[in-house]
Amino acid sequence: MGMSRTQRRRGHLLRNGAITAAFAIVLSITSAAQPANAVCGDGPGAVSFPATEVVSSSASTADKNALISTITKSWQRYLAMDVSGYRTYVTSDVTKMSGRWGASGLQQGADAVASALPVEWTAYERPTGVIAESFKINHAELWAEGSSATALYWVDVRGGARWCYTDQGLVVQAFTKVGSSWKIAHQTDSWNLSFRVGRSRPGAETFPFDWVTPVKDMNRQVAFYSQFAGPPEYVTADRASFQLKGAHFILDRTRLNGLATITPGKPNGWAVFYVDDVRAERDRLKAAGVRFVQGTDTTLLKQGSDLYAVGLDRPTENPFVILQRNFTAAGSGVPPEPTGFTGTDARTLAAKKIATAWLRTDGATMQTMYKAGRWFDDTRTRVRGLEAGSTLATTLANEYWSGYDRTSGGLVASMAANSVRVRPLGTRSVVSYEMVLTGTGAHPFRDTAFVTHVLNANARPLVTMVVGAEVHAGGALSLDYSGYPVSDLTAAETFYRDVMKLGRPYPDSGYRGWWADSGVVFGIYIAKPSRDGLPRAGVPSGYMSFWIASAEMTYNRLKQTGSTFPLIPAINTRKGIDPQPGYTQVVATDPDGNVQVFTEYTGQ
Helix, strand or coil: CCCCECCCCCCCECCCCCCCCCCCCCCCCCCCCCCCCCCCCCCCCCEECCHHHEEEECCCHHHHHHHHHHHHHHHHHHHCCCHHHHHCCEEEEEEEEECCCCCCCCEECHHHHHHHHHHHHCCCCCCCCCCCEEEEEEEEEEEEECCEEEEEEEEEEEECCCCCEEEEEEEEEEEEEECCEEEEEEEEEECCCCEECCCCEECCCCCCEEEEEECCCHHHHHHHHHHHHCCCCEECCCEEEEEECCEEEEEECCCCCCCCCCCCCECCEEEEEECCCHHHHHHHHHHCCCEEECCCCCCCEEECCEEEEEEECCCCCCEEEEEECCCECCCCCCCCCCECCCCCCHHHHHHHHHHHHHHCCCHHHHHHHCCCCEEEECCCCCCCCCEEHHHHHHHHHHHHHHHCCEECCEECEEEEEEEEEEEEECCEEEEEEEEEEEECCCCCEEEEEEEEEEECCCCCEEEEEEEECCCCCCCEEEEEEEEEEECCHHHHHHHHHHHCCCCCCEEECCEEEEECCCCCEEEEEECCHHHHCCCCCCCCCEEEEEEECCHHHHHHHHHHCCCCCCCCCCCCCCCCEEEECCEEEEEEECCCCEEEEEEEECCC
């Protein structure tokens, strides 16, 4: 009931039995599966870069054409999954900082890039041995000086084998000239975007949500999920949070204040939808006939400084939470200076100054430094595009810093810069590093991102890209998709589309899915109580799927930890390793008996 990871816009994929998902995008998918020989876009592996899409260039005609050639051919080799061919287009000391699904961390050097590509490509459908995507490069900006060059461009993606989908990327590259051709020396890219480039206007946000699972033994459950999700962002007596590429998987020992029961061998989780005004949203839903429980129809409950209510969907009565976060904090504490910037190089000092001003929410300094520059950051939104320096102070305050705990002195967080690198490019230079931002306020978090600054001769930023980094600290590559069991799929789809206002879902057999801001899918699937023991009215009964690299390795690891492997016909067709067209899944229990799903995508 769903799609494979290549099918998404923030990592898209589609499959035939359970969904995968993908931070905010508008995914465009056809409403039915395509024939086996269907062509989505210009066909697998096609890359087009018309010279008319170069909107600004300081390069000579020869250099312009040579840069277009390198960009086009390198992406062609990428989509063809040709490691040796792709390698001919990069320098031996290349730096790659990619936000593509499946990309694994900071890559320094051609050997590291080449070894990481095959793993990255497993995230995409490839039934003919070529990634089932086509690229159209547009709105490109080229600069060349002597043997150095930079490029900034957008990429429109169409792809899919079983389903057609679209995506959007933004790429910044630096090049070194070798003979008459150019090689990539640095690349930072962000994907799963939704920006109206031609109109220079933000796209449409979707909705933010996280997933919660009830637990009895917090320490034991943290140890179990750390195998797959890596170290948690934080752990308290009652809650723990794991972050996988912007999406959160939360453990709750209060079990939703007692509403959730842990039924061994069944899914027991629930969704938390974040809203700006929980009281207004609750009242709107009440007026639409939604029933609220735990007294939240009249009195909101508190989780720290946040307020929430618990509602029941229709017609199944699956519980869900709507929660309003309060990101402000009392006082005027100033966060410490970012660490990791060493030496006296003016370009490194400029990067440190930018990081310090951003961490301290110093809009005036940011706007002054970016007077002739632009800012891009996909760690809190995927719809904003490149921000103009002339309005940066207001934009950062309203669109970015508002999503963090902060005082009048700055964010309640610390920042570390790792692997800081300065690459000279004639009168320009590139400063890049891996940023680890750790929130220490009421909403603890740990974000990892790639930061790239293209600086001018005076070490002032021309372009900055901050791209959320995929860090595979555990066995899972990301959170994938969720599933709420429902008794009437059509009625439940109408509820979430029209009452909850999640928008139009993508359909699959017995399943409906909605792409969230995090790229994870919130989904519903048809289940029968007599066969599946699901749904259970008034009791949380949802599962989360983790995207994994190997179903066999995960199955063996789960066996060693004592997991059981139930058969729930609405979810899987066999116990243990359950191969399906395009994917293989493992349905298993955690130490408390909660059912989760682990999904490997074969790309076929």
